[in-house]
Amino acid sequence: MRFHTRKWVKPEDLNPNGxxxxxxxxxxxxxxxxxxxxxxxxxxxxxxxxxxxxxxxASAKKGDIVEIGIEVVKFGRSSITLKCEARNKMTRETILTVDNMIMVNLDENGKPKPHGKSKIEFVKDRLEDS
Known part of the structure; x- marks a missing residue:
């Protein structure tokens, strides 16, 4: 799984348990x-x-850094199914997992629209094709 982003846990991100x-x-x-x-x-x-x-x-506390990883499970006709893991960079523990997230491609009227994709593409590869 590739971890694409990091978030810093700030006081406003905490629950009553801290x-x-x-x-x-x-x-x-x-x-x-x-x-x-x-x-x-x-x-x-x-x-x-x-x-x-x-x-x-697991959890995270103020000052911890959370990494979010996304991986493609499959491409549908108008959707893409992802899985996700969030981990605490400080403790190296997995905070949570989500096995399936379905994201849907829409047209200008907000209706599902086929996307024509069947594999992961990297922006650098798209630039080389131009």
């Missing part, structure tokens, strides 16, 4: 999945359709 609020972490993951999908499908009109069971395994 640890990272799960909702904040899920917002970071949803944003990262959206950015990843926009780049892969080359379309800024995408939505999160589904997120499977979320398995919280």
């Amino acid at each position: 640890t990272l609020f799960g909702g904040q972490l899920l917002a970071w993951i949803d944003e990262e999945a959206a950015l990843y999908t926009i780049i892969q499908l080359e379309n800024s009109k995408i939505v999160t359709k589904y997120m499977s069971e979320i398995n919280f395994m």
Whole structure:
């Protein structure tokens, strides 16, 4: 799994227990999945359709650095299915995993649109093809 982003846990990210609020972490993951999908499908009109069971395994506290990793599970006709792991860079523990996140490619009217992709593409490879 490639870890694409890091987030610094700040006081406003904490729950009453003094640890990272799960909702904040899920917002970071949803944003990262959206950015990843926009780049892969080359379309800024995408939505999160589904997120499977979320398995919280550890936490993070103020000052910790959280890494978010995304990996493609499969390409659908108008969707891409991802899996995700968030880990605490300081303790090296996995904070949570999400086995399936389905992101859907949309047309200008907000309807699912085939994307024509079948494999991961890297921006550097697209530039070389030009």
